[in-house]
Amino acid sequence: MKTKAMEKAIDKYTKKRIPLQTLYEMFETIIEGTDLAKHTLEFEAAFQLALDRLVNQNIIKPVKSSKMNHRGLYLKYVKPAPLIDNNEIHGEIINTIIKPMDIKYYLSNPMKYLEDKEYILALVDFFKSADKVWVTVNERSYELFNDEKFLKGNERNRSYGEAILGRLGLTYCDLYCTTTLEPFFCFLKGDLSSKANRKVYIIENKDTFWSMKYAAFDDGSLDVDMLIYGEGRKIISSFQFIGEYGLDEKDKFIYFGDLDSEGIIILDELVQRYDKYNIKPYILGYEQLIASAKSKGTTLVPKAQSLNKKALDNFLGYFCKDSAASIYDIIVAGRYVPQEAFSLKKMKQLFEKILSINAEQE
Template structure:
């Protein structure tokens, strides 16, 4: 073998061919070395010599220079500057004019062509779905249906757009690739209903107090002690938040003809990071309602909680300092300090601490 530059050039070509036939996205340096050893019978011994080591280093460096390989990681693994792992840069596939024509013919306006012209391999995978959607778009627009109703009509699967799992939500992915929304295929999303109670004169009152209660037991106690009896508080509508579910279900509140500018909206949950995160996300998702913490309820929780041995917050919960700070702006400084200190020390107070008896004593008729 020629141990000078022709050897390095030959080694470069040999490795380039091996890389192009590799189906993986990355290759280890030791695999490149193993491929190099197979160039001919004497290659293993040659690679151990100073000239062989230099040729191998030069060949790999050239593969990086011509963008066949890209080093993974910042620091080289060898004194010669080689990395332990490389990313294989696949050659772009030459555009297929016939396939592009097929894509253009297959996709009906107002669907967009851009994604599938850039990713023709995905067109083949999504083609059956695209055909159904395009055939629908070419027809006169029918009446408005719900998302699940349209999914069943078009694909025989009511969860094809919004189901759990990759396959059952594939329709939504194709719609996005086509630049379409549900309105383009004549359907609308429906709000998840929540469980609630409203006062008899709810619609007669010009301004109402609406409470969102995170947990089930507290929801029922609130109904029995505040809504169903004479109390210091007035509750015109109480909504069972059911933990995080309220983030999606709260849009159902529009069915009650609420008046965001006049009605008061109050959230009450566990005095812990999770409950505060839910509150902050709810405010963020529905800013038009100006939802506030139920201050008196949280003050009662911290008072009760401080009378008992502190309870550690579950490890799974994540304290977001920004959310805690935003939450505490609703409180007087002295209360904010007590609550903030309790939370930052890693303690919490469950909503159930404000029991039915505690509610009656604190908020019942005096």
């Protein structure tokens, strides 16, 4: 009788894990009005008997990683997950999921179907509706799931919504939605369409971007057709925006960032993702950072950065032996040189020197 009452109390308990103390309190409530006195040997024996029966009947299970009390009882218990009839779930999957959604993944993973059911039903309602107008991914995401970010993650991580689409074999086109290009901030020198083989500089940090703008555009001392503010890792997604300016694989893209692991990884990801484009590091700029490291020293990176050996090896391949050795020593030591070390003053001096040399050679 006491075991049945305990079973009902446990069933009403909303949390999955139940502390031993809570089970004691449940038992104390159950025995009120009986001849069994609390906290006596008879009470302890009756409680332990009820606990053993609950465990044997799989109503609760001890959390064996929890400690035991002085009577050998575990301090925590857990309500086991209810047994699921997979055949019943398979029938529900077959009857619920409609074309163009694919049912194969969820037939093989019925528990995942139960986890994803609310999202799947939202998609089912969408495919049953007649009104389908093309919108952006974020707009469709908000419409279906009340979360504009649900269907699209960032360049490093997929969102949970993208995972569900993959399980169902769906694309954004199936949902009548399209991604939008991430724009970037830039300056143009002249009419890009009037020139072939254009030279485009991508600058990672804001201060150096503006210094390069003053040196390249206001003074006209650098051969450049377009200057793009990379804005850190954002350029990995926003690089696609170059198509809006008619740029293509015949143009030359020159990247300049901090001399650190993160900056090197950004360049490497750009080169790998957009491999049909001619993307190279700004050698003269990085050599200025190396010179600064030799004269003023380097700084420990402000936060931990992962060392991507393959990206580093690819980066070193652009440089002469001495420069590559200097870069290697800086990066492996966990140090860096910010691109701000190549200041506006140094840019003007370098660009004027290059102009002078070119004039002498003409």
